[in-house]
Amino acid sequence: DLSVNSLFDMRNLQLNVPRIYFSGKSTDIGVKLTFGKNGGSLALKLLYALDKENYNLNIRLSDFSLTPVKPYLKEFFNINSLEGRLSTNLTIKGSLKHIMDFIAKGTLTFQNIHATGLDDKDIANVKKLHLDIENIDYKNQKFYLNRFDISGLKINYDIYEDHNTFSNLFVETEDDSLATKDASVSSDTIPEKPLDLKIRKFSISQSEIQYADYTLKQPFLLPISQIDIQAEDVSYTNPLAIRLAALVGEKGELSGDW
DSSP: OTTTTOOOOEEEEEEEOOOOOSSSSOEEEEEEEEETTTOOEEEEEEEEETTTTEEEEEEEEEEEESGGGHHHHTTTBOEEEEEEEEEEEEEEEEETTEEEEEEEEEEEEEEEEEEEETTSOEEEEEEEEEEEEEEEETTTTEEEEEEEEEEEEEEEEEEOSSOBTTTTOBOOOHHHHHHHHHHHHOOOSOOOOOOEEEEEEEEEEEEEEEEEEOSSSSOEEEEEEEEEEEEEEEESSSOOOEEEEEEETTTEEEEEEO
């Protein structure tokens, strides 16, 4: 993609369409390929009903490098580098008549994510982020997850006189400012469906935050390590119950229940 200078090197393409049905049955389409330069592989299995335009798509992505995606993310985030791997096993059902009307389930696993800001300082490191999706119904704004697990998260949060680590993370566009003005002017729009979010089990483990305040005469540094957070049945309607444990500084122990 020359517009953003992104390269996806796809090799060993295999396409299999045993037979095509124009009505009555779904056409079975299989695609496999590997990513030569950055490694990883992709396998797609598609059942598509031509007459109804309904589809059932299974996506198996193995060890896909996130680096080629960085130019697209730079449209929204001020980042200088991005590394990491993604593996998925997703099943998506929907209709081409209404692109955003789909239901998805499956798993996504990100590993060894490393992102730096424009100053080349670390924004975040994540050893592993795993999503087990029970059901995502985009049309009805239902997002149900069996698990949301993060391990090996490392974040540096630095405060300076005029900014902090995340002050300039998001790219501000003209559309953002216009949207803010429009939101304040008009209140007659049809309300969207409220987000229905449920997470059966949520966890953050083996993680750390380095807090630093450079606005003082003597910089204040506070490392928070061995962070362990556990929560169950997270939603907008259930009481939120969280268990927290962490090591503060060199010897301080923090534990809490919310």
